[in-house]
Amino acid sequence: VDIEVHRSSTGGLGFSIAGGIDQDSSKNPFLRNDKGVFVSKIVQQGPAELAGLKIGDKLLSVNGYDLLLVTHDHAVKLLRKQKDQILRLKVTRQGMAW
Amino acid sequence: MDPDNPDTSDDGGFLAVAATAATEAGNLNNSAAAPTDNSGNVSPTKSSSSPTKTSRRNRGKESDEESQKSHRSKKGRKNRNKDPETTDYDSDRSRRSHRKSRNDGDNKSVNFSSAALTTDSEREEVIEVQILPQDDNWGDNTTAITSGTSERSWSDLDISRLGRPIDRRRHGLDCHRYFGYIVAIGLGAAAFFSPVAFVIIPNTMWTPNPCGRPATASSLAWLSSSLSWPSAPGLSLFASPGELDYEGTVQYAVSLVDALLFVHYLALILLELRQLQPAYMIKVVRSPDGASKYYTIGQLSIQRAAIWILEQYYRDFHIYNPHLLHVPTSRTPNKANKYKFYSVDGGGNNESVTGRARAVMASEGRRKETGVGRNDRFYEEQEYDRRVKKRKARLEIATEDAFTHIKRLHEDRGASHVMDPTEAAQAIFPSIARSLQKYLRVTRQQPRWNMDTVIRHLATCISYNMSPKAFLEAFFTPGPPVVDSIRDTTSNQTWELVSDTLVSRSLCEGTTFQLRHREIQLQVYIMRIPHFKLNEEAYDYKNNRFTLRLQSETSV
DSSP states (O other): OEEEEEOOSSSOOSEEEEEOTTBOGGGOSSSTTOOSEEEEEEOTTSHHHHHTOOTTOEEEEETTEEOTTOOHHHHHHHHHHTTTSOEEEEEEOTTOOO | OTTHHHHHHHHHHHHHHHHHHHTTTOOSOHHHHHHHHHHHHHHHHHHHHHHHHHHHHHOHHHHHHHHHHHHHHHSOOOSOOSHHHHHHHHHHHHHHHHHHHHSOSOTTTEEEOOGGGOOHHHHHHHHHHHHHHHHHHHTOSSOOOOSSSOTTOOOHHHHHHHHHHHHGGGGGGTHHHHHHHHHHHHHHHHHHHHHHHHHHHHHHHOSOOOOSOHHHHHHHHHHHHHTTOOHHHHHHHHHOSSSOOHHHHHHHHHHHHHHHHHHHHHHHIIIIIHHHSOOEEEEEEETTTOOEEEEEEOSOBHHHHHHHHHHHHHHHSOOOOGGGGOOOOOSSOOOOOOOOOOOSOOSSSOOOOOHHHHHHHHHHHHHHHHHHHHTHHHHHHHHHHHHHHHHHHHHHHHHHHHHHHHHHHHHHHTTSSOOOHHHHHHHHHHHHHHHHHHHHHHTTOTTTOOHHHHHHHHHHHHHTTOOHHHHHHHHHSOOOHHHHHHHSSOOOOOEEEEESSOTTSBOOTTOEEEEEETTEEEEEEEEEOOOOOOOOOOOOSSSOOOOOOBOOEEEO
16 A cells, blocks of 8 residues: 655646546456546656556545545546645555555 | 239229219219219220321321421431421421310310320320431531530420410310219209109009008108119019019119118228328429429329329429529620640741640640530529529518518508508509519519519508518419419310320339420329338336446546
C-alpha cells in the first residue's frame, strides 16, 4: 500500500482515471471485474509522474476520501476538488507486497 | 391470362343479368347503369370499329397515302422538305382523331378505340404515322440541328388547330349520356306499375275469376313484379285462364323472387366488394412533363379502371402548363465559337497548320463547346428558380403591404365609411399589379388570369377577411386539372383509351395502356401488390431489461 503525495502546479494533476462502480468492470484492463478506480494514463513529466504514480495503480483514497466504492463522476469530482492542495493518495499496485 | 377469361365472361353475364334486374331499384349508383351501356356497347364498338377500319383501308386516296408513307419510311427519304410533312402529319393526326371520335358508345368521356382486333400491320401503321416526322428529319442533310429545340416540338398554331375539330363535335352527342338514365327510368316505371295491371286486368277482363284468395296472391304478384321479373308468373296467368293453379304459380313466383334476391347479393359482391379490395398497384405517368402518381386499385376491367384513373387524375395531378416546357434556354444569343486557330508555324510565310494539328485543335474546340453546353441546362434551371423565388418574394411583400393598408383603412374609418369589397379590391389592385404580372409571366400562368378575374378573386378574399397568403395561394399552387376543366366552356373532356389487349378484360399484371387527351398522354402501368405474410411475435416487456455498461476515462 503506497502513499503518494504530489502537488499540482498549473491545475492539472497529470493523469487520467478509469473505472468506478457504475462502469463496466469486465472490461477492466488492469484487474478483471474490479470496480475500483484505476490510473489509465499519465502525462509525461506531469506532477503525477514526478510523484511516482504509475499506470495501473488503483486509487484507494484521496485526502481521506474513500475511492473504493464511488462512481466515476464522484471520483472525478473528488480529485478535481482537491486539485490545488496537496493530495495524499493511497494507491495499490500489482506486484507490491510489503 | 387464361384464368381471367372465364372470370370476365362470367362477370359480364352476371353484370348484364343483375343490371337488368336492378335498374328500377335505383339504389345502385350510375356506375351500375354504365354496365348496361358498356356490355351492350362493347360489341357494337367492336363491330363498328372494324368496319371503319376496313372502310378506311378501302378508301383509295388514303390507302395511297398510307402506302406512300410506309414506302417512305422504309426506303430512303432523300428529298423531302420540312413543310409538307408537318402538314401531312397534322392532317393525319386529325384524321386519326376523327376516326377515333366517331365510334364512341358511352359518352362518359372515354373513347374505346380498342386495337384488340387490329392485326400487326394496322398496329404498325399507327406507329409508323407517329414516328414519321422524326425519321424524315434525319434524312435531310441540309437542315442545321440546333441544340435547344427538339424535332417533335409543335408550334402553338398546330395545337390549336388540332384542338378545335375535336371540340366542335361534342355538342350534338350529349344526349348519349342521358340515354341510359331514360331507359332505366322507363323500365323502372313499367315494372312498378305492372303488378297493378296484373291485378286490374284479370279482374276487369275475365269474368270467370277462379282466384280463391286474391289478396295474398296479388300481394305476392306485386312483389315479384316490382322486382322486375314479371314475365313468368304473368305469362302463366295469361296462358291458361281456364285451369289456374294459384298455389303453384304463387310458389313459382316466390322461388323466382328468392333467385332474384340471390342474384342481387351476387351483383353486390361482384360490383362493389371485388373492386374495393386492393389487388393491383397502378402507376400513372403523364407524358409531356413526367408527373407520376401511384394508386391502388381492385379487380376491375380496363374500361372501369380507366374511368377511375381519370377521376383520380383530375383530383391529384398538378395542372398541366404546356408553356412551362419551353423555358427560354439562354438570354444571350448563341456565342460564336471563340476558339480561334492560329497558325503555329509562323515565320515568314504563314503556312497552314498540318492536318493532324488541325484535327486536334478542332476536337479541342468541340470539347470546349460541349463542355459549356453540358452544364448549360443546369445553370439555366438554377437561374430560373432564382428568378421565380425573387419575384415571388416581391409579390408577397407587395400584397402584405396592400392588405395591411386595407386593414388600417378599415380600422381608421370604422363605421363611417364602409368600403365595398370590390371597391377595396380595385383600390388595392394597382399596387400589386406590377409584381403580380411579373410573377405570372415568369411562371407562365398569365393566359389563365386576366384583370377582372384577379380583381374578383381579390374582392372575395377581402370580403371574407382572408390573409394575403391565402389570396396568393391561387397563384402559387394552381390546383388540379379540375380547375382548368371548370374554366373551360366544354365540360366534356374527351379521352382516348389506347391499349393492345381487349379493353373489357380485367386488369392483369404487366399490362399497360394509355389515355390520351389532346397533347396529354397518361401511361398506365399495372403491378401486383406483393402478398404479405405477417408473423406475430410476442414481446415480453417485463423481462426486457437493459444494463448500461460504460467505460469512460477522465483526465484529472
